[in-house]
Amino acid sequence: MNRSLSALTRAGVLAAALSIGLAGPAVADPNIVIPIPGINPIPGINGQPRGLPRLPGVTQAVFQMTGMDSPNRTQNVNVLGTDLGIMWDDGSGRMLTxxxxxxxxxxxxxxxGSVWAWSSQVLFSSTTKDPSQGISFDGVVxxxxxxxxxIPGxxxxxxxxxxxxxxxxxxxxLMSVASxxxxxxxETNFSTLAVSGDGGxxxxxxxxxxxxxxxxxxxxxxNAFLKDDGYVYRYGTAAGRQHPGFVSRAREADIADIDRYEYWDGTEWKPDAKVAAPIVDGVAELSVMWNEHLGKFIMLTTDSTNSxxxxxxxxxxxxxxxPQVLVDGPSLPSAYAPMIFPYQTGNDLYFLLSVYNQYNVLLMRSPL
Structure with a gap:
């Protein structure tokens, strides 16, 4: 008799969890990089409390995007734990993540040494424009x-x-991680682009x-992308966290032509990556977007305290x-990679935030 993916998931969770659960919870500091072998996304036995974290400031977690505690039930497509959560509009009103x-x-x-089947990328689609009640996925790649x-190295x-x-x-x-x-x-080998002509x-x-x-x-x-006035801006930082941030740009039609990019040298745009000057310090994973409520471009990242x-x-x-602190590091010490929701949401800012100690992604809301 055939068994559904969700049934197989439920049957296999205990065995997979026990094989790593006895070692204790995952390391809570994402600045100490331990890849997939070091994580345990199984709620209840990963050493973390169930439910959304309650934070002391005005920024709050409002929805769990992925994992077995998520209303999206991503375990049904074999995604028990993941990170990042990079969102953008596909040009036809659908959001890809x-x-x-x-x-x-x-x-x-x-x-x-990983007990998990391990994917480097997974993509979901959604038509949610109002995230106040969460973001619902309706498709998966x-x-x-x-x-x-x-292969290490x-x-x-x-x-x-x-x-x-x-x-x-x-x-x-994408970044190709060597080790x-x-x-x-x-350490990375390179960064690169990939393309899809069929909606992802x-x-x-x-x-x-x-x-x-x-x-x-x-x-x-x-990298982080931004479109403005016919240009694609491609923000960048070195492999790892707490490096300076830089910015390059190309005309939209030239996004895939590496020779057409120009780089901000602190005063003007130049065609040589070697002259790029830092625009911010202490950058980790980052996200950039125009915000209509503020009438400004905004950038999210984490700092050296994981704030x-x-x-x-x-x-x-x-x-x-x-920098203005939205989530204080000690209140959620394993947070990283804040990624901005791609649609305007008035005087509330919504973003996704990865939480390493449960290895899943949360939707956050912060008043502006």
């Missing part, structure tokens, strides 16, 4: 549309860091867009304001 390294049941990645060999993962639609074509920016390290450090259902790598860790491109290994901070600017290149 790309998640990073995701844990599910299946053949484990024994080469790196098969896990690992851009496969990674997951060669490529351990190929992780999305930004997504955008240009002319109805979808683009993902993980500690204290917010990891299938993807192809654009190998001519690879930016290796040399010649100024080391500052664009992790979620927001900066604002009148122009994409800045100058950017001093």
């Amino acid at each position: 790309a998640f990073g390294d995701s844990a599910g049941l299946g053949f484990p990645n024994l080469l790196v 098969s896990n690992n549309p851009l496969p990674s060999p997951k 060669i490529e351990i993962s190929l992780i999305p860091t930004a997504g955008i639609s240009v002319g109805g074509v979808q683009y993902l920016s 993980w390290g500690e204290h917010g450090k990891w 259902r299938s993807w192809a790598p654009l190998t001519t867009t690879r930016r290796a860790n040399v010649d100024g491109y080391q500052n664009f290994q992790q 979620v901070v927001m900066r604002s600017a009148d122009r994409p290149e800045g100058p950017w304001s001093e």
